[in-house]
Amino acid sequence: MDCKSLLPALCLSLCISVNYNAFAQQPFLTEQQWDALRDEANGAAPFENLRALTGLHRVPATPQFDQAADFMLRQAKAYGLEDAHAEQFPIDGKIHYGLMRSHFAWNVESARLWENEPQHVLIGDWSTDPIRLADYSHGADVVAPLVDVGSGMTEADYAGKDVNGKIVLADGVLSIVQSLAVMKFGAAGIVSDMPNQTTAWSGLNPDVIRWGHLDALLPRGFAFMVSRATAAGLRAQMADGHAVTLDAHVQAEVGPGHWTVVSATIQGTLAATDPRYGEIVFSCHLDHERPGANDNGSGCVTILESARLLNRLITAGRMPRPARTLRFIWGPEVEGTMAYLSRHPDIRRSLRADVHMDMVGGDLFKNKSVLHVTETPWSLPSFVTDVGMAFAEDIRRAAAAYAEDGSHVLEAVIENRDGAPGTRNEFFVDETPYSEGSDHDDYDSSTIAVPSLYLRDWPDIYIHTDHDSLEQIDATKLRRVALLGAASGYALATMNGSNDARLLAFFAARAQQRLARGFERAQELAQDAKDGRQGWYEAHNLLAQQLRRETAAVQSYAAFAGSDARAAAPAVKALQTQSATFDQWIDGLAAQRGVSGFKGAPSWRGIPIAMRVPKRVNGSGNSEFGPLTYQNDDVLLDRLGAERFAKIALFDADSNRLIKTQNSGSLYAYEIVNFIDGKRNVGAIRDAVAAELGPIPLETVSDYLDACAQAKIITW
Numbered sequence: 001m002d003c004k005s006l007l008p009a010l011c012l013s014l015c016i017s018v019n020y021n022a023f024a025q026q027p028f029l030t031e032q033q034w035d036a037l038r039d040e041a042n043g044a045a046p047f048e049n050l051r052a053l054t055g056l057h058r059v060p061a062t063p064q065f066d067q068a069a070d071f072m073l074r075q076a077k078a079y080g081l082e083d084a085h086a087e088q089f090p091i092d093g094k095i096h097y098g099l100m101r102s103h104f105a106w107n108v109e110s111a112r113l114w115e116n117e118p119q120h121v122l123i124g125d126w127s128t129d130p131i132r133l134a135d136y137s138h139g140a141d142v143v144a145p146l147v148d149v150g151s152g153m154t155e156a157d158y159a160g161k162d163v164n165g166k167i168v169l170a171d172g173v174l175s176i177v178q179s180l181a182v183m184k185f186g187a188a189g190i191v192s193d194m195p196n197q198t199t200a201w202s203g204l205n206p207d208v209i210r211w212g213h214l215d216a217l218l219p220r221g222f223a224f225m226v227s228r229a230t231a232a233g234l235r236a237q238m239a240d241g242h243a244v245t246l247d248a249h250v251q252a253e254v255g256p257g258h259w260t261v262v263s264a265t266i267q268g269t270l271a272a273t274d275p276r277y278g279e280i281v282f283s284c285h286l287d288h289e290r291p292g293a294n295d296n297g298s299g300c301v302t303i304l305e306s307a308r309l310l311n312r313l314i315t316a317g318r319m320p321r322p323a324r325t326l327r328f329i330w331g332p333e334v335e336g337t338m339a340y341l342s343r344h345p346d347i348r349r350s351l352r353a354d355v356h357m358d359m360v361g362g363d364l365f366k367n368k369s370v371l372h373v374t375e376t377p378w379s380l381p382s383f384v385t386d387v388g389m390a391f392a393e394d395i396r397r398a399a400a401a402y403a404e405d406g407s408h409v410l411e412a413v414i415e416n417r418d419g420a421p422g423t424r425n426e427f428f429v430d431e432t433p434y435s436e437g438s439d440h441d442d443y444d445s446s447t448i449a450v451p452s453l454y455l456r457d458w459p460d461i462y463i464h465t466d467h468d469s470l471e472q473i474d475a476t477k478l479r480r481v482a483l484l485g486a487a488s489g490y491a492l493a494t495m496n497g498s499n500d501a502r503l504l505a506f507f508a509a510r511a512q513q514r515l516a517r518g519f520e521r522a523q524e525l526a527q528d529a530k531d532g533r534q535g536w537y538e539a540h541n542l543l544a545q546q547l548r549r550e551t552a553a554v555q556s557y558a559a560f561a562g563s564d565a566r567a568a569a570p571a572v573k574a575l576q577t578q579s580a581t582f583d584q585w586i587d588g589l590a591a592q593r594g595v596s597g598f599k600g601a602p603s604w605r606g607i608p609i610a611m612r613v614p615k616r617v618n619g620s621g622n623s624e625f626g627p628l629t630y631q632n633d634d635v636l637l638d639r640l641g642a643e644r645f646a647k648i649a650l651f652d653a654d655s656n657r658l659i660k661t662q663n664s665g666s667l668y669a670y671e672i673v674n675f676i677d678g679k680r681n682v683g684a685i686r687d688a689v690a691a692e693l694g695p696i697p698l699e700t701v702s703d704y705l706d707a708c709a710q711a712k713i714i715t716w
C-alpha cells in the first residue's frame, strides 16, 4: 500500500497491522509459536546433511544404502530424538510385507565398460560413477560386439539380428529389454539410453545420464547406462559400417539380504495412555541412486530438520509438548514403509496422519518446478491438506512481498543468515489433486487409511539423473519446507477441539472453494453431453461425490480433534445448500437443451454386474493390507500371472510395472480398490472413481473387480 499521504505514525501502525495480517492467516498456531518455529528452522543444516547423503549410491538393500541409514541414525541421535534406532527386514523375493512381495539385495564390487574397437574409450566405471551401472546387474566378463536393437521392447526389434552372446544397444524400458534381449535371445548384456522420466525439457541436454534398473528377479544380464550423446556416437559408428566391440566387466551379486529402516520419535504426553490420541508420522524415502539430491535426499534431511527444530523447542520448554507422538521414518521407498507397518501393527493402528516429503528441496527455477501440496485421494477425504496449505500460503505471500521490495525478510523465511547459500526466490506452491508414486500411496490406501499431507516438487527436469545434485538444491527452500512440515506436524499433534469455531470455519471455507471448482468441472461435463443424458448424469454425479468428499473432509477434523460432532453441522449444512444450488443450475442447463428426468436414476441401476457388492478379504488383518498397485509387483500380476493380467481392460496392453506409474489405469485401480467398503456396489464404485478421475465405463470397473475376486483380494 502507498503510505505517503498518511501521517508517519499512522502509516507505521497501519502498515504493520496490514502486513502482519497478510502473512499470518493460518489459524492453527499462535503468533509466538509460529515465530519460534520459523526462527529455529534452518536451511543450512539440512543442506549439509544432504551433502553427506548425495555422496552415497542409495539403492535399497545395498551397503551404501545402509551407510546412508547409519548417517540418518547418527544425526537423529545427535539431535536428541527419542528411541532412535535402525531395524533390518529380511528380503528374498518371497517374503511378503502386507501385500507387498520383498525384493532382492545387490552387492557390487566393481564394474567397467570399455569400447575396444574402433575407439579405445572408457564408457563407464562404477568406482567413480555408480549411476552408470544399472541396478541389479549380474556379474559378467565379456568382450563382444554391440548390436543396435532400437527400443528393444518388441520381438520385431530383433528380427534378422543375432544378439546371442553379444551386447545390445537399446533405449526401451530396461526390464523389458532384459526379458527379450537377454532371457529370450541370449544377449550377454545391455547398453541403455532409456529416458526413465519425460518432461518438456527431456533431451535438451544430451549429456545427462539417467539411472535404470533391471528386473532383480530375472537371473541374468547386466546393463550400463549411457547419455544420449554417447548412444548417438555408438549408433553413428555402427551406421558408418564400423563393428563396435565392447569390453564389459561386472563383479556383482543379486540375492537375499535386508532392507534397513531408521526411526525416531518425539514422545507425546498422552499417546501412551490414551490410544485415541495416537501418533503423527513423518515419512520420506531414503533411497535413490547417487546423487539423488532432490529425489529424495531432500525429503530425508527436511523431515529430520522438522524433527530437530520441534525437539529443540519442546525440550527447551519454548513450546508445550504435544499430546500426540511425532514419529519419523527413513527407509527404502514403499518397501520400507510396508515392511515397517507390517512388523508394527500397533504403530500402524495408532497413526492418525502422515506428513510425507518426496522431493522438496529443489531450486524451483533451476528444476522448472512447483512445490505441490497434494490432496488425499477422494476415497480418504481429510482436512490435513488444508493444514499444510494454510502454512504454505503464509510463506508464499511473505516471499512474494520480499521478492518485490526486499521487505519482510523474516516472514519470507530466506536462508542467507550467516552467509548460508539460500536463494531469495519466490515460493511457488499450489494445491493439486491426488497424484501417485511414493509412500503416501500406502498410507492413503484404504486398509492403512492414514491421510497424507504430501509435499513434492514436480516436475523436476533432473529427476533420476546424474544432474539431480546439490547444485539444484536451495537452502531457502529446505528451510521453508522444514518449517511447513514442523508447523503442520505440531498443529496435527496438538489439535484437541479447543479451537473448533475458528478451525471449522476455516475448513468449511476451503471445502466450499473446492466444491465451487467442482461445479466448474460439472458444467464442462454437462456441456459435453452428446447423448443428452449421460453427460448430465456425470455432472450431477460429480456434484454428489464432491459433496460427499467435502462433507467428509470437514467431519474428518471433528473426528480427529475429538470435538462434538454437532459442531461441524453448520459447515455441512452450508455445503449441502451450495451443492443443491449447483444441482439446480445443472438442471436448468439440461432443460434448455430439452433434457430432464435423469436425476436420481443411476445409469447402471438394475444391471446385474453393477449390483454386486465387493468386500476386501481380511482387509484389516496383518497379511492382506496395502494397495495392489505401486508395489514392486502389481499384486494382481503376482497372483494371476502375466497372461491373465494382460487381459485386464483397465490397463493398457503396453503397460509394464516399471512404467505403469505414468498410466492412469493404475490410478483408477488404486481408487477402485480403496472405495470398496462392503456397502458400495460396483455401480457406486464406478460413480465414485468417475467423479474423481473422469467418466469410465461400468464394464471396465466390473472387469477389474472380477480380476480382484479371482486373485482372492475380494469376495462378492
Ligand SMILES: [Zn+2]
Residues within 6 Å of the ligand: 285, 295, 296, 358, 359, 438
Ligand atoms: Zn521420490
